[in-house]
Amino acid sequence: MAEIYRASTTAPVNIAVIKYWGKRDPKLNLPTNSSLSVTLSQSDLRTHTTASCSPSYPASDSLLLNGSPQDVSGARTQACFRELRALRKQLEDADLAVPKLSAMPLKIVSENNFPTAAGLASSAAGFAALVRAIANLYELPASPTALSRIARQGSGSACRSLFGGYVGWEQGSAVDGSDSVAFQVAPANHWPSMRAIILVVSAAKKGVSSTTGMQATVATSSLFASRTSEIVPRRMAEMQKAIQEKDFETFGKVTMMDSNSFHATCLDTYPPIFYLNDVSRAAIKVVEEINASAGKIIAAYTFDAGPNAVIYYLEENEVQVAGLFKAMMGEKEGWKSERGEKVQGNEQAFQAV
Ligand code: ADP
Ligand code: DP6
Ligand code: CO
Numbered sequence: 001m002a003e004i005y006r007a008s009t010t011a012p013v014n015i016a017v018i019k020y021w022g023k024r025d026p027k028l029n030l031p032t033n034s035s036l037s038v039t040l041s042q043s044d045l046r047t048h049t050t051a052s053c054s055p056s057y058p059a060s061d062s063l064l065l066n067g068s069p070q071d072v073s074g075a076r077t078q079a080c081f082r083e084l085r086a087l088r089k090q091l092e093d094a095d096l097a098v099p100k101l102s103a104m105p106l107k108i109v110s111e112n113n114f115p116t117a118a119g120l121a122s123s124a125a126g127f128a129a130l131v132r133a134i135a136n137l138y139e140l141p142a143s144p145t146a147l148s149r150i151a152r153q154g155s156g157s158a159c160r161s162l163f164g165g166y167v168g169w170e171q172g173s174a175v176d177g178s179d180s181v182a183f184q185v186a187p188a189n190h191w192p193s194m195r196a197i198i199l200v201v202s203a204a205k206k207g208v209s210s211t212t213g214m215q216a217t218v219a220t221s222s223l224f225a226s227r228t229s230e231i232v233p234r235r236m237a238e239m240q241k242a243i244q245e246k247d248f249e250t251f252g253k254v255t256m257m258d259s260n261s262f263h264a265t266c267l268d269t270y271p272p273i274f275y276l277n278d279v280s281r282a283a284i285k286v287v288e289e290i291n292a293s294a295g296k297i298i299a300a301y302t303f304d305a306g307p308n309a310v311i312y313y314l315e316e317n318e319v320q321v322a323g324l325f326k327a328m329m330g331e332k333e334g335w336k337s338e339r340g341e342k343v344q345g346n347e348q349a350f351q352a353v
Helices: 075-094 122-137 144-154 156-162 210-220 224-244 248-267 278-294 315-329
Strands: 005-012 014-018 023-025 035-039 046-053 062-065 068-070 106-112 166-169 182-186 194-200 299-303 309-314
Touching: 005 122, 014 156, 014 224, 014 248, 014 299, 023 210, 035 156, 035 224, 046 122, 075 122, 075 144, 106 122, 122 144, 122 156, 144 156, 144 182, 156 166, 156 182, 166 224, 182 224, 194 315, 210 248, 224 248, 248 299, 248 309, 278 299, 278 309, 278 315, 299 315, 309 315
Parallel strands: 062 106
Antiparallel strands: 005 046, 014 035, 035 166, 046 106, 062 068, 166 182, 194 309, 299 309
């Protein structure tokens, strides 16, 4: 029996407060704007991925996601495999005693414990886990920055899940994408009272994938140019300052305005893309009422490319936000968290399991 080499990891989702939407280079997955997110704890939403390789495996690489075989021939999965194999090859070439795993077929088995392709960042946790699991299997000494450059090619948002806490993704300017990487704005313990509740409005697969939707927006939206050239650069600076100063009012206001701006460009796409639904809009109203009765911003909604709401708030406002939200939305909708998720604290990201 030929030997099987194996490594596993779990990876967190991240939910952007300044949204990535648009590619300047679809092949390398380079964005038209920088973005910023919060990496959530893995207590509720996580991807678990095992990577293994063996000379005894069937010749082609494979990926099983939630029990279903996936096509791995796509350029983006291939780019991740190729880059990780090249790094392994360097180790093998430097020391002939290192087993030649880079030449063996890869078998990836992954499970998301939350809805896939529903606008809850499954591609972020998914590709971050895939890259980290293979890096562990290959025993690569690669930094989170180096791995973020690889994960970005699988799914843009995945690069930010390589770090914990408050994480930026610098759009970069190099044509080869070498400077389009994630960086940590602040560790989780800088502002540990941040919480996020997730309202699962629908677990259904979205009608328009993020990849397809953003390409249509770039091609047709007239609002898009001002978003990328003026609005987002200004908000990136405001958001980083708000995080440094732990200024929730600014953090919340910019988060909500950027979510609205992103969904406005979706509506401005031709044909229009509708990710929000009536329940999403009801959630926005509830947050507005919570803030109005508090007399200040204590809750901030944001929506990715799907109808599901993520509400950021501080732990001290747990009762007013999570309690009221639940009372007003009623029991009919699915709650991923009874209590808000914490921010992920492991700076090197991920647990090896
Ligand atoms: P989401 O809003 O969930 O990120 P996307 O449209 O961006 O939705 O991406 C969904 C796609 O990401 C899936 O169809 C699948 O191809 C990929 N994906 C999701 N989870 C994983 C995973 N655990 N491992 C590998 N790929 C994944
Ligand atoms: C709305 O990273 O899923 O969630 O790079 O094509 O895989 P691809 O897209 P993806 O897009 C995420 C879009 C977003 C905003 C964000 O996470 O920044
Ligand atoms: Co995605």
